Amino acid sequence: MESEELRNVGLKVTTPRLKILSLLESAKAKHMTAETIYRQLSESGEVIGLATVYRALAQFEAAGLITRHQFEGGQTVFELERGPHHDHIVCVRCGRVEEFYDKVIEDRQREIAEKLGFTLSDHALTLYGECSGGACPAKNG
Amino acid sequence: MESEELRNVGLKVTTPRLKILSLLESAKAKHMTAETIYRQLSESGEVIGLATVYRALAQFEAAGLITRHQFEGGQTVFELERGPHHDHIVCVRCGRVEEFYDKVIEDRQREIAEKLGFTLSDHALTLYGECSGGACPAKNG
């Protein structure tokens, strides 16, 4: 239940937070922008300010419930934190996002940081390309 | 000579473009924001509009003279395109940027994209961490 999740991370249980969290959990698109979340809530009749969406997302992120990804072209998306770590590949034509995990790359990153004298705290790996054939809606138009 | 470089990529040779390009070539910091470039030019007495800086950077990027990197926290930096491809590691405390290249990672990326049905056109790999000890100015204050 979503209210549990909120309580567990020390956030007050409020209607806007519940709506946002449950939208993130039920949405077909795993990666959503603040704007998208706001629009979808509005369309389903919820009156939730855009500022509240941003506030809630920032809190969820701080609490570790969701992750923020900043792709090129300025788009910032949020994704529910579930399942193991992974990176992303984004179609530059249709914007579709796929996830992947590669142990070899993860290990190399840690080694590289160490070798350069850094304590690795995070990383962002995003591949950009065109998804193939019929899978890419932008290619069929 | 910078005017050659501009002509070579089909750009008119103008004073602002020459100043910006030569600043990029002479600057101690390899990675500069548009704002930084604008400020440094202003401080050395050049009257060049911020809009012109952005325009020139966009053209240089399109022409392949420079590369744009979008790190987290919103900072967008530009870097002269010279030498082979590399990725970045950014100190989350002092903002220092180091470069690295790792063939293993490069190869894996291509394999992964292929396996997922994407034609890889670009990628962004940035590691975030804290640089160690005395090297990090932010740690000594």
Add this chain to the structure above:
DNA sequence: TTCGCAAGTGAGAATGGTTCTCACTGTACA
């Protein structure tokens, strides 16, 4: 259950980085 108040909220203003507009200027080819 009700109360009190700190925390949360919505609307709209403010912000900050980037791009656009427009009248003026400078480059480069004839």
Add this chain to the structure above:
DNA sequence: TGTACAGTGAGAACCATTCTCACTTGCGAA
């Protein structure tokens, strides 16, 4: 050298995000 047209500077516009502020709500204490 003249001229057409790309380039420029200043400031307005834009867009995503954050802040402000008066009002509302969740929730521990009574």
